[in-house]
């Protein structure tokens with residue numbers, strides 16, 4: 108028996124986008140959550156040097172692990188021994204390893220719906236039971252302590268993400284503390300996906316380690332550090348799971364690329380450039396937030412971080428995939444359908460990624476306005 112995994116529908120949108128671009132169409136890529144800026148300049152310079160001087164074997168950078176530990180001390184006031192950090196090829200393998208550390212087949216893993224597509228699919232791939240918790244506007248589309256109390260039986264683990272994909276919402280510090288408390292009381296392991304940390308627009312997104320030192324934390328260089336293709340990330344584990352985590356990395360993935368580890372270390376010291384990218388995301392977010400009401404999109408999650416806007420288009424469609432494909436064909440703007448993030452209600456949501464340049468966001472808005480104005484309202488829809 109093999110596990111059944113859903114495809115990532117945004118890939119189908121992107122494939123069409125590239126086909127249209129091949130036919131000469133001018134495409135704006137807002138379907139994937141990836142910075143278009145590339146690695147910081149000094150990180151690229153370091154990579155050039157590695158190519159010229161380093162034979163690049165299997166290798167794990169102790170300096171990078173120490174730098175990550177220092178990062179937690181400086182940003183969260185938390186002491187993390189570098190031996191608890193495993194360097195990975197991005198957040199994706201870190202997530203697989205974290206899940207495989209909290210239980211075996213049949214383990215129950217809770218997470219918010221809507222949520223990142225891989226939570227459901229990774230749980231399934233490991234023959235675990237995904238427990239999708241419907242989360243609406245009232246809780247900022249985030250799982251909260253009350254929802255965890257209500258789960259019977261208690262899940263073995265919960266995955267939280269703050270800021271989240273697809274909504275960009277943040278779990279406030281007091282709620283994070285309540286979640287940690289409930290998880291302690293009920294014996295629920297916390298896996299915190301902190302990949303969007305550093306990209307926030309209204310207040311910080313504290314690390315779970317500030318309130319739950321024994322949580323597993325997944326992070327990566329793909330978002331804030333603008334290095335998605337370098338395939339570099341990390342997993343922080345509690346002390347009792349550190350050996351098991353290292354064994355998993357060694358057997359399943361060996362090491363991340365040497366060139367990425369050396370460039371990643373330098374990227375930690377490129378704050379000015381990276382904060383410039385965050386300032387661009389903030390401008391893009393403001394432009395979209397100002398424009399969306401004119402498009403008739405009034406039900407959106409407050410994007411406090413990351414680079415996404417998750418919008419309800421239920422007054423226009425009940426088939427977000429067909430809607431995304433039509434929008435792309437007609438306007439050249441590629442977006443992600445909500446069904447990637449929510450198998451139940453995602454048919455009436457779309458996600459914009461605004462990790463593109465500001466002129467592209469302006470151009471997208473210019474194209475979207477007449478297109479949305481021309482869309483007929485669904486007969487059954489409420490007026491928004």
Ligand SMILES: Cc1ncc(COP(=O)(O)O)c(C=O)c1O
Pocket residue numbers: 140196197198199200223268271272300302326327328329335339340
């Ligand atoms: C919430 C979340 N977690 C994890 C990942 C995986 O990131 P990577 O493997 O590139 O580090 C992504 C990628 O978009 C994401 O949005």
